[in-house]
Amino acid sequence: MLDFAFVNIKNTPNTGDQVCTPYLYFDFPNAEHFHVDDKVPDCKVAVYGGGAIEPYLRVHRIHDSVNAKKKVSWAIGTSRSGTKDHGELVNDLDICSVRELNREGGDYVPCVSCMSxxxxxxxxxxxxxxxxxxxxxxxxxxxxxxxxxxxxxxxxxxxxxxxxxxxxxxxxxxxxxxxxxxxxxxxxxxxxxxxxxxxxxxxxxxxxxxxxxxxxxxxxxEALEDCRTINAAFYDRVIALHNTVG
Known part of the structure; x- marks a missing residue:
């Protein structure tokens, strides 16, 4: 069983989506990286994000088919055309962090690409x-x-x-x-x-x-230091969650 499975929009020409996963910037034990359409194996912690993949979770329920003891989103967002309204947020993760400030139901964490x-x-x-x-x-x-x-x-x-x-x-x-x-x-x-x-x-x-x-x-x-500080603290939180899993 993997300790960590990281899932984001990996197979894309969009540079932002390619580099917005914490898998690239922090040390995680026994970890692998997957595209949103991949079959994700059993794992202790599944980490979704970043990028505008919140609808993949809330609407398409991609996390329902993954056998993970804990499920986390890392700086996910949404993109609804022609409006400023983000809409509802996925609400059944163990920790839900979003890249939008003051979004009800999620903890603010900016895109992890700041760690580059x-x-x-x-x-x-x-x-x-x-x-x-x-x-x-x-x-x-x-x-x-x-x-x-x-x-x-x-x-x-x-x-x-x-x-x-x-x-x-x-x-x-x-x-x-x-x-x-x-x-x-x-x-x-x-x-x-x-x-x-x-x-x-x-x-x-x-x-x-x-x-x-x-x-x-x-x-x-001040933005770079602030964004890095928030991501480093969230990394500690995710590691602590992993350590609670038997």
């Missing part, structure tokens, strides 16, 4: 404003003239690209989050509920108003 050492590197700022775009939600030619990168680029290249900027315009959840961790000013162009619930919120804009919102954007230099 890429955020400790120094980047020379040589770009005033850049556009980090969601590949599936952005039309060709949008914000033409700005330096651009999509959310399917390699993680290290994304963080370097964002790190070299002063201000980031983005319609990507992780674009907002990672730019914030890097201390950048962020202008978000939202399309679903997942963009509402940041502890350190960006400036919000529509496609035609982003330039006006740049002046309203502020940097949050």
């Amino acid at each position: 050492p890429l955020f400790d590197q120094k980047y020379e700022v040589d770009q005033e404003v850049v556009f980090y775009k969601h590949a599936k939600k952005t039309k060709d030619g949008t914000l033409e003239g700005l330096p651009q990168m999509s959310n399917r680029a390699p993680f290290d290249e994304v963080i370097e690209f964002l790190g070299r900027s002063q201000t980031v315009v983005t319609n990507s959840f992780h674009g907002v989050y990672w730019a914030t961790l890097l201390g950048k000013k962020v202008v978000c162009i939202p399309f679903s509920s997942k963009f509402y619930g940041f502890k350190y919120p960006p400036a919000y804009a529509k496609w035609e108003t982003w330039e006006r919102q740049v002046q309203k954007a502020v940097s949050h230099t």
Whole structure:
């Protein structure tokens, strides 16, 4: 029997989904990593997340078919198009942590990708404003003239690209989050509920108003340390839960 089974949207070109599992950043004994559609073997603790996989649990009930003594979510979120409302939250996990602040029924834990050492590197700022775009939600030619990168680029290249900027315009959840961790000013162009619930919120804009919102954007230099502290504490909590399992 495994001690830990980690489940997230693993098999995807979306960089944020690829790197949002705690399996990549913390030490866990006898652990394996699975995609949401995989058959997960018997385990002591099943850990779901991160990413916007809350509906996989609440609606599709992927955790019902897993024989785990304890079931935990780690910084999960939801994405409901055209609304700020996250909706109901899965309510039958041993510990439910969500990446949205003040969401009833869940403990706030920001995306665990903050633990990456890429955020400790120094980047020379040589770009005033850049556009980090969601590949599936952005039309060709949008914000033409700005330096651009999509959310399917390699993680290290994304963080370097964002790190070299002063201000980031983005319609990507992780674009907002990672730019914030890097201390950048962020202008978000939202399309679903997942963009509402940041502890350190960006400036919000529509496609035609982003330039006006740049002046309203502020940097949050304390965000990285805070997000890491919360994740480290949650790791201790999950290990303690594992240690209660016989």
